[in-house]
């Protein structure tokens with residue numbers, strides 16, 4: 001693997017007994033791949049990027065790029081940031097205001113002969129679609145354009161790895177969506193391996209070849225976006241990604257493999273679920289995502305609409321069954337029901353995901 005982190009740990013000197021900011025993180029990224037780290041505020045995303053950049057010293061583990069060890073807590077090896085050939089783009093893109101766009105992009109190329117430098121700057125301007133703006137000053141560009149300049153500046157010295165920490169967070173939603181597509185295309189076009197930090201799921205899924213979910217310093221899952229969504233490795237990941245609920249269920253042995261009994265019916269596609277014996281009496285909780293619940297007037301199970309949020313193409317309904325259990329459902333927005341109305345629902349779950357019942361919650 002091109003980038004390899006092995007049991008990386010970081011604890012800030014002034015953390016006074018609080019947990020490590022980064023705790024035993026192991027991950028690998030292939031050459032040219034884009035990895036995205038997502039997680040709640042304070043989970044350690046920025047600290048992990050800073051460790052890779054060499055801005056923080058590891059207390060545990062090892063970081064390698066292309067077979068070269070950059071940091072190893074065991075031997076005390078710590079290459080300084082400037083020796084790592086890693087590019088960085090942060091939220092605060094801080095272009096030099098008194099330099100033109102072309103000069104900003106060429107800033108890190110002082111070591112190159114003039115002709116080569118100019119050639120590289122032209123290539124980078126082309127890459128980010130700003131060839132027409134070479135002579136302008138940063139303040140003459142929009143926020144999105146300035147962020148593209150920051151990206152071009154970081155890419156110009158051809159870093160081995162690009163680290164991007166919430167680079168779009170100060171931009172508005174439409175622009176973010178557009179730029180995340182563009183960023184993915186630019187990184188892939190230049191063959192750059194990158195690690196991107198965000199707290200926005202849509203952005204993570206749009207950009208990442210691999211997505212990692214962090215929680216309290218630990219990396220809970222590191223997988224393709226599809227797998228993170230459909231096969232969350234932990235309860236935290238299941239809860240953090242997408243809209244859904246955990247609802248009581250019982251796994252039983254059926255004629256063709258395990259069945260999962262829930263208040264919205266029997267879920268049959270449970271081949272990859274643990275065996276019924278994995279939980280006491282088979283009692284567990286099943287993840288039901290909003291897109292697993294289908295509105296169907298003919299369905300025998302009815303649920304009352306407690307809350308609804310209009311999301312353009314669909315509503316996100318919060319539903320309550322007669323038994324009191326709550327579910328969420330995405331319903332096409334032409335099905336505009338009233339709050340309090342009872343509608344028919346059924347579960348259509350492709351990937352059944354179960355977890356043990358947390359301590360303190362009584363099984364039925």
Ligand SMILES: Nc1ncnc2c1ncn2[C@@H]1O[C@H](COP(=O)(O)OP(=O)(O)OP(=O)(O)O)[C@@H](O)[C@H]1O
Nearest residue numbers: 012014015021040041042043044045046047048199
């Ligand atoms: N320089 C520092 N000194 C001491 N503690 C720090 C320092 N920087 C971060 N921390 C702590 O380390 C933990 C991880 O912080 P970090 O900034 O890496 O999280 P994050 O996931 O990037 O959060 P956010 O999404 O809010 O930026 C937090 O508990 C934070 O308070």
